[in-house]
């Protein structure tokens with residue numbers, strides 16, 4: 001499979017990145033191709049709601065920012081992984097901007113599967129992000145859920161978490 005990962009953490013050696021690296025290592029060991037986009041290092045603006053993509057040129061976004069690098073990879077991907085620190089019970093703002101921009105493609109061409117990786121300080125803070133994932137990705141885009149993985153507080157970067165993620169990636 002071609003797997004696209006959207007990393008919403010701004011911390012290059014942070015907790016979310018550790019989750020991604022373990023999952024990626026597992027997936028690559030099973031022969032999958034994984035491409036990670038560090039959204040926070042990129043120039044990705046919020047959606048302008050101009051509707052150009054739905055009314056003028058279908059599936060074309062007027063904003064020529066770094067989302068243009070992501071669109072073709074998203075269209076070729078079989079699976080999307082959303083990875084984010086929990087900010088105020090949701091995704092990071094940077095990741096939410098990228099998610100909103102998927103609107104231009106409506107349904108990415110080959111996407112069939114999805115997974116969610118969330119890192120947080122506290123336990124029990126995942127409801128907002130999981131609701132968005134389940135309704136906007138699994139239901140609206142008709143994707144198969146390959147798992148929701150969370151890490152709170154001391155679970156972050158723990159050996160057991162990283163082993164679980166590596167195994168999950170290898171089982172894809």
Ligand SMILES: Cc1cc2nc3c(=O)[nH]c(=O)nc-3n(C[C@H](O)[C@H](O)[C@H](O)COP(=O)(O)O)c2cc1C
Pocket residue numbers: 009010011013014015016017084085086087088089090119120121122123125156
């Ligand atoms: C702006 C901001 C908002 C946050 N909001 C929450 C929150 O609502 N609940 C929570 O448990 N942790 C919250 N955190 C803590 C992060 O989710 C947590 O430190 C996470 O492990 C960071 O992941 P990272 O190292 O990949 O950036 C917040 C952190 C920041 C910077």
